[in-house]
Amino acid sequence: MFSIKFKTTEELPEPSPRLIDQVIGQDEAVKIILSAVKNKRNVILLGDPGVGKSMIVKAVGEILQDFGDFTPYYVIAKPNLKNMERPIVEVIDGEYKEDLKEIPKLDLKSPNPLTLILIMVGAIILSQYFLRSIPEKYLLASVTITALIVLVFGFIIILTSIMGASRASMSNSLSPMDLKPVLLYECKKRPLVRASAYNVTRLLGDIKHCPLGGRPPLGTPPHKRIILGAIHEAHRGILYVDEIKTMPLEVQDYILTALQDKCLPISGRNPNSSGATVETNPIPCDFILIMSGNMDDVYNLRAPLLDRIDYKIVLKNKMDNTLENRDKILQFIVQEIKNNNLNPMTYDGCCEVVKIAQYLAGSKDKLTLRLRLLANIIKMANDIAMGKEIEELLGNFDEKGNYNPETKKDDNKKVYITAEHIRKVFESGIYSMEKQVALNYIKNFKRYKHIVPNDTPKVGVVYGLAVIGVGGIGDVTKIIVQILDSKNPGTHLLNISGDIAKHSITLASALSKKLVSEGKLPLPKKDIDLNNKEIYIQFSQSYSKIDGDSATAAVCLAIISALLNIPLKQDFAITGSLDLNGNVLAIGGVNEKIEAAKKYGFKRVIIPEANKIDVIESEGIEIIPVKTLDEIIPLVFDLESIKNTETSKISK
Numbered sequence: 012m013f014s015i016k017f018k019t020t021e022e023l024p025e026p027s028p029r030l031i032d033q034v035i036g037q038d039e040a041v042k043i044i045l046s047a048v049k050n051k052r053n054v055i056l057l058g059d060p061g062v063g064k065s066m067i068v069k070a071v072g073e074i075l076q077d078f079g080d081f082t083p084y085y086v087i088a089k090p091n092l093k094n095m096e097r098p099i100v101e102v103i104d105g106e107y108k109e110d111l112k113e114i115p116k117l118d119l120k121s122p123n124p125l126t127l128i129l130i131m132v133g134a135i136i137l138s139q140y141f142l143r144s145i146p147e148k149y150l151l152a153s154v155t156i157t158a159l160i161v162l163v164f165g166f167i168i169i170l171t172s173i174m175g176a177s178r179a180s181m182s183n184s185l186s187p188m189d190l191k192p193v194l195l196y197e198c199k200k201r202p203l204v205r206a207s208a209y210n211v212t213r214l215l216g217d218i219k220h221c222p223l224g225g226r227p228p229l230g231t232p233p234h235k236r237i238i239l240g241a242i243h244e245a246h247r248g249i250l251y252v253d254e255i256k257t258m259p260l261e262v263q264d265y266i267l268t269a270l271q272d273k274c275l276p277i278s279g280r281n282p283n284s285s286g287a288t289v290e291t292n293p294i295p296c297d298f299i300l301i302m303s304g305n306m307d308d309v310y311n312l313r314a315p316l317l318d319r320i321d322y323k324i325v326l327k328n329k330m331d332n333t334l335e336n337r338d339k340i341l342q343f344i345v346q347e348i349k350n351n352n353l354n355p356m357t358y359d360g361c362c363e364v365v366k367i368a369q370y371l372a373g374s375k376d377k378l379t380l381r382l383r384l385l386a387n388i389i390k391m392a393n394d395i396a397m398g399k400e401i402e403e404l405l406g407n408f409d410e411k412g413n414y415n416p417e418t419k420k421d422d423n424k425k426v427y428i429t430a431e432h433i434r435k436v437f438e439s440g441i442y443s444m445e446k447q448v449a450l451n452y453i454k455n456f457k458r459y460k461h462i463v464p465n466d467t468p469k470v471g472v473v474y475g476l477a478v479i480g481v482g483g484i485g486d487v488t489k490i491i492v493q494i495l496d497s498k499n500p501g502t503h504l505l506n507i508s509g510d511i512a513k514h515s516i517t518l519a520s521a522l523s524k525k526l527v528s529e530g531k532l533p534l535p536k537k538d539i540d541l542n543n544k545e546i547y548i549q550f551s552q553s554y555s556k557i558d559g560d561s562a563t564a565a566v567c568l569a570i571i572s573a574l575l576n577i578p579l580k581q582d583f584a585i586t587g588s589l590d591l592n593g594n595v596l597a598i599g600g601v602n603e604k605i606e607a608a609k610k611y612g613f614k615r616v617i618i619p620e621a622n623k624i625d626v627i628e629s630e631g632i633e634i635i636p637v638k639t640l641d642e643i644i645p646l647v648f649d650l651e652s653i654k655n656t657e658t659s660k661i662s663k
């Protein structure tokens with residue numbers, strides 16, 4: 012199974028501490044993204060959930076500092092005294108210095124102190140000249156009045172110089188302290204900033220509202236209410252936007268502008284807020300954009316934005332089941348145990364994880380790369396392994412209901428995750444909602460279903476196989492065909508409404524009629540007027556959503572049987588699509604279908620030859636791969652007894 016022999020994962024080497032070495036099965040994508048970041052290209056990562064998109068970006072973030080020189084910078088916001096609603100944001104190279112904390116020298120129109128002194132001196136000289144011309148008896152009164160005038164004049168000038176100018180140029184409520192620039196952000200090493208696409212404020216920044224009595228307090232100047240966006244914090248680094256499906260169109264336009272102009276202003280996002288009247292200058296934001304999402308999410312992106320993304324990387328969801336890749340799954344198990352502080356796993360447990368990786372990939376020769384799902388299964392298996400401790404915990408209550416943690420504690424006992432724990436999680440389906448719904452459906456419904464494999468052949472009855480739910484479980488469906496003489500010939504499909512199923516039934520009907528009318532089947536010929544036949548096909552007791560073409564071969568056989576009135580064996584189930592020439596084509600979910608046939612007690616299951624490589628478990632049931640409809644006929648009709656019946660008919 013693996014290239015190393017071991018009994019438990021404790022014997023295996025520790026995982027690498029570097030996240031980039033922990034990424035499994037996505038080597039090509041990792042190489043491309045590293046080269047893209049080095050060359051400052053924009054990237055979008057697409058793929059199934061849990062294949063490692065975020066992990067890869069995080070890993071790139073860890074080694075981001077190795078991608079050439081970086082100039083540290085800081086971002087400050089200053090008031091714009093000409094227009095307070097247009098604050099100024101500056102990106103300044105270097106480290107933030109404390110002296111910024113001092114109140115700035117503002118360009119206020121305050122009177123020049125020299126002018127004031129000259130005015131004072133002039134006033135004193137004038138008063139001297141004036142005093143000399145006054146008769147002596149009025150001199151005392153005149154001196155007193157003049158001194159008072161000079162004093163009041165001087166006081167007004169001093170007051171004006173302190174407060175007057177600032178009052179003239181701004182709101183009455185602002186003090187010089189309010190005009191101090193503020194530090195918005197300091198960036199000392201190349202940043203990787205993550206933001207969800209739906210979080211507009213986080214992405215683009217905002218201006219805080221200034222409500223009465225709220226925070227920030229009323230009168231806070233606009234430059235102190237600026238919130239920088241992730242788009243700005245990512246300047247000279249990487250902006251990582253995930254969940255692209257949720258990205259509003261308006262945000263896409265802003266990102267587009269930022270990519271083009273390499274700067275973007277911030278304005279208040281809430282139109283009902285006082286922040287909406289504020290807008291900064293365009294703030295530098297020169298970043299590499301990395302976005303991620305599931306495959307379909309890309310259709311939510313506007314073409315001009317998508318055009319500006321250089322690399323569109325689709326992550327793999329499966330890898331080949333080779334020795335090298337099984338070793339990678341082993342590495343993954345060790346990583347998950349270490350990173351999540353789980354109990355060690357036995358060798359058998361690791362083999363079971365590989366088997367589940369095959370099941371999730373839908374094929375024996377593939378291993379899933381939806382590793383979050385696999386990680387969740389491992390974590391839950393660990394919980395089950397720990398379950399004994401929980402039982403003990405519950406056992407720690409004495410008869411009176413008092414809890415005594417020491418009652419049954421056994422510190423020396425070592426817990427291992429075993430194959431049984433892994434299997435328990437997988438079979439119970441607790442890792443998947445769809446699987447549990449399907450399991451419940453089958454569990455509740457199976458006893459009402461008349462599916463009993465037997466040795467009594469029946470006309471027009473065959474057992475087909477289906478998979479219920481996405482990534483769900485297999486089920487057996489009884490397909491019944493009845494032919495009526497009718498003046499309205501046609502084929503009617505009952506219980507199934509899926510489009511693909513409808514098309515496949517049309518094909519099965521056409522093919523069976525053709526084969527019967529041509530008489531080329533190794534079955535007794537019969538003259539049938541197909542223009543007077545009405546064909547009814549029932550997927551008995553199928554109430555859940557079943558679609559797809561995997562029942563084509565089954566339906567075709569049932570129609571042939573009904574048209575020729577020749578019974579079909581009832582000891583087998585069959586799955587397979589057909590082409591118009593009667594070739595059997597591959598289907599999906601072959602392992603789930605084989606499992607279902609086994610559970611219902613069938614001894615034989617017919618599958619397309621092309622799906623043979625996908626079969627993981629063949630114990631307990633005979634698996635018969637077929638290439639053509641001709642190969643199926645002798646397997647499902649008792650040709651020997653048909654021949655004998657025909658011979659005896661002729662001899663009579």
Ligand SMILES: Nc1ncnc2c1ncn2[C@@H]1O[C@H](COP(=O)(O)OP(=O)(O)OP(=O)(O)O)[C@@H](O)[C@H]1O
Nearest residue numbers: 033034035059060061062063064065066382383386
């Ligand atoms: N290629 C991988 N190599 C190793 N571990 C992986 C890989 N892919 C997923 N994992 C495991 O699954 C976890 C989740 O992966 P991650 O969040 O990167 O997936 P994703 O593709 O971003 O999923 P989503 O589309 O749901 O956001 C990781 O933390 C890691 O434990």
